[in-house]
Amino acid sequence: MSRKVYAFIVAVLALALAGGSYYTNADARYKNADAPKVSVKEKAVKVEACYGCHAQIKELHTMGKHAKVNCSNCHKGLEKHLSAPGPDTRPVTDTSWQACGQCHKEQMESFMKEAYHRPARDEKSQLTNRAPNPFWDKLMMGHGFTKEHNLTRSHVWMLVDHLVVDRAYGGRFQPKDGWQYVLESGKAWDILTDKYPNTNEHKPFIPQSAAAANPVCLQCKTQDHILDWAYMGDPIYRGSPRFGACRRELLHECRCPVQKCGCPKSIRQRKGCESGSVLWMSCADQRAAHHGQARKGKLFKLP
Amino acid sequence: MGKHAKVNCSNCHKGLEKHLSAPGPDTRPVTDTSWQACGQCHKEQMESFMKEAYHRPARDEKSQLTNRAPNPFWDKLMMGHGFTKEHNLTRSHVWMLVDHLVVDRAYGGRFQPKDGWQYVLESGKAWDILTDKYPNTNEHKPFIPQSAAAANPVCLQCKTQDHILDWAYMGDPVKGAKWSRTSNVVDLARSLQHGLSCFTCHDPHAAKPRIVRDGLIDALTRPDGDTLWHKDPKRTGIRVIEMGIRGYTRKIALLDKYDTRLQCGQCHVEYNCNPGYDPKNPDTSKYSVTMADRRTNHFPYKDVFGLYDHYVNKVGFLDFKHTLTGGLLWKAQHPESETFYNSKHARAGAGCDSCHTPKMKDKKTGKVYTSHFAVTPRVQLKETCLKCHPKWTEEQARYTIDSIKAYTKGKMRKAEFWLSALIDKIVEAKKAGVDAGAIKKAQDQHLRAHVLWEYWTAENSDGFHNPEMARESLTRSVDESQKGIKILDDAMTAKTAAAAK
Numbered sequence: 001m002s003r004k005v006y007a008f009i010v011a012v013l014a015l016a017l018a019g020g021s022y023y024t025n026a027d028a029r030y031k032n033a034d035a036p037k038v039s040v041k042e043k044a045v046k047v048e049a050c051y052g053c054h055a056q057i058k059e060l061h062t063m064g065k066h067a068k069v070n071c072s073n074c075h076k077g078l079e080k081h082l083s084a085p086g087p088d089t090r091p092v093t094d095t096s097w098q099a100c101g102q103c104h105k106e107q108m109e110s111f112m113k114e115a116y117h118r119p120a121r122d123e124k125s126q127l128t129n130r131a132p133n134p135f136w137d138k139l140m141m142g143h144g145f146t147k148e149h150n151l152t153r154s155h156v157w158m159l160v161d162h163l164v165v166d167r168a169y170g171g172r173f174q175p176k177d178g179w180q181y182v183l184e185s186g187k188a189w190d191i192l193t194d195k196y197p198n199t200n201e202h203k204p205f206i207p208q209s210a211a212a213a214n215p216v217c218l219q220c221k222t223q224d225h226i227l228d229w230a231y232m233g234d235p236i237y238r239g240s241p242r243f244g245a246c247r248r249e250l251l252h253e254c255r256c257p258v259q260k261c262g263c264p265k266s267i268r269q270r271k272g273c274e275s276g277s278v279l280w281m282s283c284a285d286q287r288a289a290h291h292g293q294a295r296k297g298k299l300f301k302l303p
Numbered sequence: 304m305g306k307h308a309k310v311n312c313s314n315c316h317k318g319l320e321k322h323l324s325a326p327g328p329d330t331r332p333v334t335d336t337s338w339q340a341c342g343q344c345h346k347e348q349m350e351s352f353m354k355e356a357y358h359r360p361a362r363d364e365k366s367q368l369t370n371r372a373p374n375p376f377w378d379k380l381m382m383g384h385g386f387t388k389e390h391n392l393t394r395s396h397v398w399m400l401v402d403h404l405v406v407d408r409a410y411g412g413r414f415q416p417k418d419g420w421q422y423v424l425e426s427g428k429a430w431d432i433l434t435d436k437y438p439n440t441n442e443h444k445p446f447i448p449q450s451a452a453a454a455n456p457v458c459l460q461c462k463t464q465d466h467i468l469d470w471a472y473m474g475d476p477v478k479g480a481k482w483s484r485t486s487n488v489v490d491l492a493r494s495l496q497h498g499l500s501c502f503t504c505h506d507p508h509a510a511k512p513r514i515v516r517d518g519l520i521d522a523l524t525r526p527d528g529d530t531l532w533h534k535d536p537k538r539t540g541i542r543v544i545e546m547g548i549r550g551y552t553r554k555i556a557l558l559d560k561y562d563t564r565l566q567c568g569q570c571h572v573e574y575n576c577n578p579g580y581d582p583k584n585p586d587t588s589k590y591s592v593t594m595a596d597r598r599t600n601h602f603p604y605k606d607v608f609g610l611y612d613h614y615v616n617k618v619g620f621l622d623f624k625h626t627l628t629g630g631l632l633w634k635a636q637h638p639e640s641e642t643f644y645n646s647k648h649a650r651a652g653a654g655c656d657s658c659h660t661p662k663m664k665d666k667k668t669g670k671v672y673t674s675h676f677a678v679t680p681r682v683q684l685k686e687t688c689l690k691c692h693p694k695w696t697e698e699q700a701r702y703t704i705d706s707i708k709a710y711t712k713g714k715m716r717k718a719e720f721w722l723s724a725l726i727d728k729i730v731e732a733k734k735a736g737v738d739a740g741a742i743k744k745a746q747d748q749h750l751r752a753h754v755l756w757e758y759w760t761a762e763n764s765d766g767f768h769n770p771e772m773a774r775e776s777l778t779r780s781v782d783e784s785q786k787g788i789k790i791l792d793d794a795m796t797a798k799t800a801a802a803a804k
Contacts (some may be wrong), residue, residue: 207778
């Protein structure tokens, strides 16, 4: 790829990021997952068809007790994916508890149980608690945990509890139903609402709150975003280097209509591959880049 | 007009023959103010009223480290105020007069139980249970170490109405009225027997809901209409009636319907009942507002956010002088009604009664009656919370209550931490000779922060009655304290810099 095109795409990428398109896409992903369950069950697939391109999965899938559990139990939209495999047809991965719970009922039901032996938001700096005042607020003066610091609750509540705690998002996320939320469990956004949907500014909105949450905090709250997060959360945009190496052969699979118009090989076999980083683009992106149009690129840094 | 139309006068008044033979002040019939006067016909109501709650102890001192206003904060933040002598969680209504009379801060320890600590189980007339250790004097002073003589005639307005006929409107010391705001409170106390009289909330003649507490009637009839009730478009109508056959005015107000925010709000409110200081008067060496002043019988009937302005700018009253800072501060009484008034539960149509005195079915007769056993819903969850939240278990209801309390208590502890830091800062700045203007500003910040906090140590729900208000108030208290600290930090830095030049 010419330096000019590369620079252009990097610029576009930067713009797209500044505009928060990363988040927009992440949202779209969850919206998909949240869409009302289609009653038609995903059809089972021939795993061999998948193994061809997903060698790593083959190794993992065949080694354990899930060898006979079909991909379709956890991944949806496979037909479309198979018809034109690529980032635009990524199967949806069901990250819900129910994905596993459909077969592991006891495990899921026990997981969903809630402990009532102590209350929600059991502030540790109460004088009867683990880090009582006056010590806590004095010894930790200046730290966000002085805003609210609670004993743990059951796992099923942990994402919600992180989102509502006064120190994390400045009070922007609040329960829809007021305090009754302490008994509600399920998807976080069925329970909570964002009081400031028109801004993603991360700051205190209510008195004596803090906006101390960071993307890394969330790694211990959920793995819903497992596929969207690179190793160590390094800022490598548009996903993780899931294909590990430069996958020229995958590009050949692209039934890019542009190829017919003579889409040059130079785009597919980029210099970047050799230098250890590669610009990974969908067929549509390739076409657009080739024709000099603005498109979002996907930059993968290879280890 | 009411359901008592056929109940004869003789059920409640005695000595009628003598009275009829020569009507006049000398033959006044005796009015029976006992619980039994009503209970002879309203058995379930009286029996439930007489019930006692044992879910927590008597004299459950709030400044215990496990309690609502724990030390070391309480005694520091309230230094100089009588409530540092003894400050307890509430007990059942039937005990309330006795509990007021024995508490160490009220009568200096002169009133003691006859039977020692067994009194915590005894209920009935106050003077069957208690004795006056100093019957030969009515001097109102501390008799035992670390006690206070902080009770006033106005305090007693919320303990009993035994003396209803002897008390003129607002407790003004008018001719013919036996008791007034300026009476000797020991004498008044000795004459009283029954905690919470039935006729405080029920008009004995009309058998309709009413209020008799003059401070509340006064607030509801304030010409500028500034209370929560005035601002409520759906407020319950009241009809104030001036009584006073004895030659001085008493007032009662009939309610268009039962409204517990007003009926319970006769006592479960912030009110002032003691002498204190007019903040506009620079001389704080002695009280500038004495019991002769009507400000000593005053109900704001506003929520916490209106109180600083109400007391400082409108009424001109503050309760006490803080020992360490020298600044004037305020002491709350139990503002449950104002807290609850616009809460989520209130907006949903719940009243105090929904959770504290619910409808009950008599186990034997199957008759449904209103329980008059005012107690926490925790001991009657099925009849209260679960009525509106049918999907919950009792455990879940309790869990929800405890969650709100745990969260709010955390905020209280933080508010106290910062108030304590501000007090230290004021003391430090005074020592450093910081100019009086900065100190005064910081003391004003202290008062603002103090009001936003202390309200919640007096309010008896740890935030449950209105969690949103509690959070807002307590966190704003921290903000106000921090502003005060900053004022003094800046002043001290400037002073050090000036000295270095």
